[in-house]
Amino acid sequence: MSLETKVKGKNLKPIDAQSPTVRKMDFSGLDKISDHYVANNSFVTHNVNAYHVLFPEGERFFIRSVKAFSDQVTDPGLQNRVKAFIGQEVQHGKEHEKALEILEAQGRPIRAMLKFYVWTAFDFLVPVLEFLFGKKLKLSVTAGLEHYTASMGEVVLRYRLYDNAEGEMRNLLLWHACEEIEHKSVAYDVLQTISKSYVLRIFGFLIASLIFWGYSIFLQHWFLLADKKVGIRKYFQDLNGSRPIGRVLYPSLASMALLYFKPGFHPDQTGGYDLANAALATI
Template sequence: MTVQTSAKKRNIKPIDAKSPSVRKMDFEGLDRLSDYYIAGNSFVTHTVNAYHIIFPEGERFFIKSVKAFSDQVTDRGLQNRVKAFIGQEVQHGKEHEKALEMLEKKGYPVSRILKFYVKTAYSFFWPILEFLFGKKLKLSVTAGLEHYTATMGEISLRHNLHDQAEGEMRNLLLWHACEEIEHKSVAYDVLQTVSKSYLLRVFGFIIASFMFWGYAVIIQHLFILSDKNIGLKRYFADMKNAGPYVSLLWTDISKSFGIYFKRDFHPDQTGGYELANAALATI
């Protein structure tokens, strides 16, 4: 497959974890992507389609979770990072919603899948968890999910996985990955301001793990089941061909899982800022 990339160049502020920037990107041409816009592989493409479903509502969840405790943040630097974090998450949601519009036009039951996700996660599971454990758990889950998204971003950049995506989708995924790395410590630092409880941190991370990966797999397969061009033969063939990508992902994800359980862990320990800065300059 020949991966087409956009020739459009943008003047983008460099990565700065101490002072993140809100970058308004406005990606265009997503409706011109092929059905399997990542390496021509339906299994990998529908994995990313699942992220397009998860991210917009997830970004709003992150914003609410952090804003609920923003009045307890007295450090001026962290206050500014919280504002940038919120601004970046708003932009991420908007761009992924454009991808959902593209998928809707291709005939996928985006509205039904999104309704299932929102009703089960945000109208059922989260009200129960918040009632039982309070808002601090939501902040802890947000910190845990930010660790995952930053780790996935670093994996993508380190192995140039984003270059397997066509056109502006390549740039959207790359930009999102870079900003996840840039602001990866914000929710964690707010959590540490509110509570230094190790139990709260790891409990939130465990819930984040079940929720994120559970929904990612379920939604991916809802897309696959709704795709009339995928029969059992193609499903297993593309799943086999996706093996190298899955192996790269899970090898490093497994390492990141263990790192988060260290008592002295902090997101800055994993670095990745120079890598993100170099990658962002290619958009």
């Protein structure tokens, strides 16, 4: 399996869930984005900004959680998928860190947000969970969060929500969504290799749900409160303007989240691979 495909002329290797590819990207035009680069809407933009903060450290957590059990994975196909998963997550972190540099240059309180996020999530919450429930729970939380990111990616692609973003930010979000779909079953399959406990899977997913929604909403509103261009009037104008996107995104995410509770659930059941292939070709 080829673990690296360099971008040249935007000719990217197609999506293949059984043999994922690490695509090294370079979204060098991010410095040209405006303050409210998604649909000229502060509410939606700062929701995306919240994920720029969450992803780099979050993906390093995913890598650590999966690597902790990689020596127990004996299936050669899954071993290769784990390697590609790690490679893709490393690249995602790098590109979102570039976005954070741009946001910091715009005057956003990125360092304070990262300090809060890292301390509460990785210096406090994760160690407590590991102490109480062991490393398997961290893997279960990772599998649950991967279901959320892949589900969000599929909704974003299905309804072409990425087209609301400007320039290279559009391409970054599209690429990330495609690769989340491509590797969405890796952490889940490692978890199933280690333990097939339904209770462990669902407990991890419930914690993942609190993390996914809690941090994203909190950080979104931190961005909004710190945005000097957003007053009370614009906040409610943009909240109202975001409703068409919200009416598509949130019901779809909720229905896909409920699928995770099915005893026989597997991420492959949600599909999305053809959708990701078609979207990736537009970068």
